[in-house]
Amino acid sequence: MTGIQVFGYPLIDTTIVAVMYVVGVAMLMGLYRLLRGPTLPDRILALDTLNVTAIAELMLLGMHMRSAIYFEAALVIAMLGFVGTVVLSKFVIRRDIVE
Amino acid sequence: MLEAILAIPFVLALVLLLMPERARRLSAWLAGLAPLTGLALLAGLTPRVMEGEVVRNLRPWVPELGLALSLRLDGLAWMFAGLVLAIGGLIVLYARYYLGERDHMPRFFGYLLLFMGAMLGVVTAGNLLLLVVFWELTSISSFLLIGFWFQREDAREGARMALTLTAGGGLALLGGALLLGRIVGSFELDAVLAAGPQILASPWYPLALGLVLLAVFTKSAQFPFHFWLPHAMAAPTPVSAYLHSAAMVKVGVFLLARLHPALAGSELFFYVVSGVGATTLLVGAWNAIFQHDLKGLLAYSTISHLGLITLLFGLGTPMAVVAGLFHILNHATFKASLFMAAGIIDHETGTRDMRRLGGLRRHMPTTAALAIIASLAMAGIPLLNGFLSKEMFFAEALSIEGHAGMRWFVSIAALLYGVFGVAYSLRFVHDTFFGKGPRAVEREPHEPPRFMRLPVAVLVLLCLAVGMLPQWSIGPTLDTAVRGVLGEAVPQYSLAVWHGINTPLLMSLAGIVGGICLYFGLRRLLDLHAVVTRSLGRHLFMVNIEALFRLARRFTHTLANGSMQRSLLWLVLAAVAAAAAPLLAGEAGLLGDLGTRLAGQGAMDRLAWVLWILLVGSALATLALYRHRLIAVVVLGGAGLAVSLTFVALSAPDLALTQLLVEMVTLSLLLLGLHYLPQRSPPERSLARRLRDGGIALVAGAGVALLAYAMMTSPRDTIAGEILARSLPEAWGANVVNVILVDFRGFDTFGEITVYGIAGLVVHALLRRARMAPEKRMPGPPVPLPVPADLAQIMFPLTLVVSIFLFLRGHNAPGGGFIAGLTLAVPLLVQYVIQGAQSVESRFGFDYVRCVGAGLLVAIAGGVVPFVFGTPFLTSGHADLHLPLIGHVPLASAMVFDAGVYLVVFGGTMLILSMMGTLKPSRKLIAHRGYIDTRRRSPITGEAD
Amino acid sequence: MTAHLPILPILLPMIGGAASLFVEHRRFGTRVQRIVAWVFMLATLAAAIALFRTAAGGDVQFYLLGDWPARLGIVLMADRLSALMVLTTALLGAACLLHACSGWDRRAPHFHALFQLQLAGLAGAFLTGDIFNLFVFFEVMLIASYGLMLSGGRGVRMSAGLHYVAFNIAASTLFLISLGLIYGLLGSLNMAELSARIAAAAPESRPLVQAALGLLLVVFCAKAALLPMYLWLPEAYTRAPAAVAALFAIMTKVGVYASLRVGSLWFGPEAGAFAGFGQTWIVPAAVAGLGLAALGVLAAARMRVLVAYLVIASASTLFIAFGLGTPAATAAGLYYMVHSSFVAAALFMVADLVRRGRGDASSDIRELVAPPAMRRTAGVMYLLAAISVAGLPPLSGFIGKAAILAATPTGDVRWAWPAILASSFMVVVGLTRAGSRIFWRTGTPGATQAAAAHTRPRLRLTESAAVALLLALGVAMSLLAAPLLGYTQAAAEQLRASPAYLEAVRDTLPARRRP
Amino acid sequence: MELALASGIGVLVFAGVYLLLRARSFDVILGLTLLSYAANLLIFSGGRLVTGKPPVLRPGVEADLGNYTDPLPQALVLTAIVISFAMTAVAIVLAMRSRGDNDSDHVDAEEPLTREREETGR
Amino acid sequence: MNLRRWLPSPPLSLTICVFWLLMMDSITVGNVLLAAALGLVIPPWAARLDREFARIGRLRPVPLLLLVLAKDIVLSNIEVARRVLGREDRIRPAFVWYPLDIANIHGITALASFITLTPGTVSAALSHDRKYLLIHVFNLQDEAALVAQIKRRYERPLMEIFP
Amino acid sequence: MMQAAYIAFEIALVLLLLGAAFFIFVGAFGLVRLSEFFKRLHAPTKASTLGVGCVLLASVGYHALIGSDPQPRELLITAFLFITAPISAHLMAKAALALHMDELPQLPGSPQDTHVPPRPDGERLEDV
Ligand code: NA
């Protein structure tokens, strides 16, 4: 079964690659905020965003590679990626992460 | 028998050193036993030696080194052994009465016997290396003896000085002996002595000779190393009498005699040895005149006599050797008795200062008589033994062949030696026994105990006997000794008292007259008592040693100032140098190649550059912002994420997972640590330093990049293919990375979890009892976070499930014990963060330490099970169970090992995090550091300015 | 069990360490902890002796972990050299444990566990035949050493520890970089396999391989405190507790061992372009390092620092000996390596006795005076150790040094002898000064009285027994010098036969698996 | 891609070494962290850069280096990550303790200049 | 009592079972047994972390609530996207104190989450007395209307589920 | 028929992916563009979350489409994301409040101040 072809490539695959670029650009924008700040919560937010976009990029990569092997990594980021945000925020709030 | 002679003193020394202080009498008896039995045994060997036989005793020790317990008793050794034992015996008797109540007698005798044994070892050694061994032992034991009264600064200093010089000489001797052994091909004395021509012809000869002579000159107190001897006089007098007249200082000249066949015979030998000997002779004799201390005078006189002996051996003629050996014996007898007399005087009057002594002949007539006779022997007065050897010396000095200048020099030295010798002997006698009575002494002097005087008497009798009946008394002994050195080339010599009126006799008479004139002339011309002598040698030595110490301190403190920055800098520089050297040496090769490799690159994957920007941007921003630590930590998170994503993109899901999890834990660690550290780094003042470090970092970075690139683009051949192929059929795992971790390279993982567990233990050990205080604290109670807490609570059981999932699947899909362990630990950490440590630990009490221990044991158990099947550690087993209902269940024994990993990782992580999170506060420090003004916190840095 | 002999010296202390964690509770008391520690210590010692005896026969035992052929898995390699090092470690460990049992083990949390794991790490480093596994066991050994050094400590010890730890982490990172390059270029991690691959490296990739191997040598030299990377050592060893500092005496030897091992396998005469790789740099550095270490001995204001510099000096001497390149010199070096481990350990312990006797107040040699109660015993111990370490006869130091000097090839005499003899001389001077000050000075009366009133320092039996054990080992080494040097000679010969190693490793077949 | 990764490693080393040579314990630890990233990436790249071929065997695909990337460096990196984490943990704790015990976070536990101390307000 | 101890939370046990089966991605007898075992073992263990035991009431409104939530998420995301891409000076952000009627902590948590997930609002803090939720509004037009809307759409159903 | 369904499914997936791209982009764009933290907070925490949710959904569909191991378990990721996103947002907002960022002086281009108003019942802010 063949799907829609664009420029000789399946549309869906082309779309995946295109979305990967968009997500890549999104990551760069996250990086901009991470490096630029200006405030500390901004940087934390940027790191959080980077994590979330990384999940998307991973899943897209999995689709692109037609492999389910990236599932575990994505799962772990989704499940535990917020830990960084939590500890950093907690540190900002109390200057101590475990009280 | 020979071995016994050598062994007895050592054994007895050991016994004595272990004896308690109160066993004075017993110790003296035991100490006396050594020389007595030694002499008896030696007497047993005497006939054989006299017949010219060389008694040998060979026992292997370190054949690889050529070092053997090889003993060799020829005439020379026999003479010296007899000397050492006989005088040693007398010294023991003397010391028994000399030592005071407060002196540790067993220890003294212990050291003394140690020394005696070492001396016997030197003289009977049949192997050059063995000789070195005993040589250094004499240095060490004499160090102990000189420092016997260690409470006294001068004793310590004298001992140190003696050891520094003589042990240093010993090291030179080691070098010399090794060289000789190398030239000859053996260290056995027989071989070495037989190889004289070979040695002289060797290009190494000058060096070997120099090294040996260094040892000789230091040991025998030759100029310019002579100065240690007077300072060694801080030792108890028996020590001086023994070591510094009869025994140790003679070891040097003994060595000259010993190696005479091997080393003598070159111009170099002649000029150096006789030159140094002559100089020493004059320096010692001249200085002796101006000493005020009895022992000082005797010490300088000893230096002078040793110079004489050295000079004789330097001359190298057979007759000179005879004279030298003869003088060794004579000097030993009169000088030992004089030292003992000096000791008696010191003992009875409490002083050895000739300026305070005088008129003692009235108080201790016998001692006085003995001492006067011995002094006359020292002065070389006829009918005493000193005269005979002196005359032989004069005769030799006059008959030097070779350079005329040398003949004149030696002859004049000989004459002056006679003059000075008479002068200082006269001073000794006159200042001590004649004139006005002793001044300012504590007690009325009287004769010492009979047995203390006995050794002196024996020796003085010997002086007389030799002086009057030389052929009868000393003839055989000397003859035996001379044959020991010269073999069959013994010259014709006569030991008569009267040789008729000849030049030597006239020189002697001139010397006597000149000496008397000199002494009284000096007394008249300048007040001898007011002359203050300084030892230039000692001064120079101290200056040099101090300079050495100062140099050492300066060097060390400048270089090793304990700075960690410097330490790391050197490491980086060494690494850069090591990596750069081959690249630069391989010159354009690699770089040129790089160009072609670059050209061969296709279009870069654009997404790779996104990651690159993420990585490089975060890394550089961390660098730029490092002074604001919290910001740097946040930014560093970007780099960590980039690394994880790189792993994912490049086909390494396991790595990505691990990196992500470790990243989170590291972030938590950094923040936990930051709580107790200043929030920012102070600005750096030195631009130069920053530029330097930046330059080094740049070079290092560029270098590693270059290496990495070159590596990635070069072809190679790896064993990985075989691992891939054998992973599934033989290790029953589809996730090859995990299979490597638990099977192929399970031992690495085994070490790795050990490291991990130990890290937990170390952190626990460091923080368990620590009382810490945060930099500054937030005011107010902990903030409750009910909403996140509630959400995290829902997450927790689910994360547990994921953890188990990752563990079970790890062998066939990304996951495994390590990842699963962290997946269990991280959510628990979140609980700590959100709920607070106390809240969690009160409900969820875990002994993380035992968790680590249990994990290690489980892992080991998993690895050891294969022993049952006769296969090595960590061999994986596999079983496919077919259970009803459930069906096919694959079981790999590697799972047990992985379970151990799981436990260690979980336990270790939680141990670290919980310890860091639950530190006990130090009230004192907290009060000191205070609170944060929450209104003044900067949103940019999070710090309160 | 004999088939598993090579792994026992690693496994037994590992189990011992884990087991120690279960008896740490107050409920069990110190006694039980010590019993556990000694059971495993003695078992390890027995295993080490058994291994030594087996290795002495001349067979290299290869132990294929996981039953994989050596090229795929990890192989343990017990030849004479490894067995000697393992035995040295075990003996030293026993002495250190004895010393620690005089009380330090109670004050340092997790002491016994860390101690056993440290032994396991050392044994692993000496036995492994895999370069990455060597890294892993380096780390085991190091992290345990951090714990031993710092557990129970405070104050300056922490900053000294930070220096030590940071330096070692940096060096380990370098190790990893080098390993990455080595695998990336050569495609194997097995040392024997690598020796063939290095020798066969294509000319164009040689500079790269050399860079990688150069980094590796830098790491080994750093761990062995070779000039200029010795600056970390004095502080670290000075601040460690005595029993631990004594055990550390062998830590620098691991670096030396590793470079010897790698040098003999990879840079032997058959290595072609790589023959003798690195020696042109290492040997001059060692000579200079020896000189600086001797100066350090002279300059040392504290007894511990003095001993630390002696450790540096001995490492430099070893680099010189191994750099000479002849089997005889290597054999002499091996003998010296064992000797210097024992004697340095003994000196650390003696230094601690004296310091403890006076409390921490004055550890400056210029003021330090041994308390009367321990002057005699400690003094004798110091004397013997000093004689040995300075290379004076008749103890093992003399034989070691003489053996090195004797084995120096004629062409190298001109620089090697002056270096060794002059440094020995400086060491004699330094030790004499320190010893006569500490043990002979009775001190100002006031100070003595104050000290006497303050603490009544007594010599504990276990402490003296530990030192006595080490000194006795030194004496035994000099009495048994012939068989020992015979052994090291054979070990050196064995090291030279690296192609044979490769053959032997390849010919060692798994028990069950196909090769 | 090789160029990207190699230069990325280089930048990590640059930043890491610079921070390694700083005088404050925390900065040094940051530097060590960066260096360990670099080391891990370098070891990893020893297996060469391959996308889309993770070494998890799939049925029906022959297990060789053509179909899967080299798994060995990955295993090595895993070990390396874990070990560097353990070391970092110890270093951080030591930095804390040193700061607490010696009242300074200078790596040598002593402030180099009093001026500087005044500036930092301690 | 015993049941409570051994099976502290049936919904959680069920969730775990489903979760496991989803992850394993195959329903075999072995997997089901394993899932059941996990569902039994984990909750009592995890329950030790619970600090507040909140009741769960009727589950009837759950599907509808989720549908509403899904719709709101999508719609308000589009709204926010429009604002983000549009002129910034038209955005009127503000903090609003949202008075809570619900007292069940799970309910409050769910409400706070919903508020955060539907763009336009972020729940920023819960007052100590749990009477107010501080929310940040991306673009505030009418505070009262917003509060009323949240109450109607989310808080009411949640009060049924978590009484 | 099958072909038509296939193409329809494919188009749906493409739309889903485009939607995902849009939301992820908007989230990141908002992060870059907006002028103040509390405004920025809205964009990524939710737009991106939704975008990722769409990707995950698409992924499930895509794997079903190409027949390579369809995995509903990827929905679990979405579930986790939706549980954790509020935690993050909540804590970040709290962090910003702790730094008193609500009291910052107005930034240029920002028409309105975002002070936390007093609580309606008169309690103080510290009660937050
Ligand atoms: Na692992």
Ligand code: NA
């Ligand atoms: Na805390």
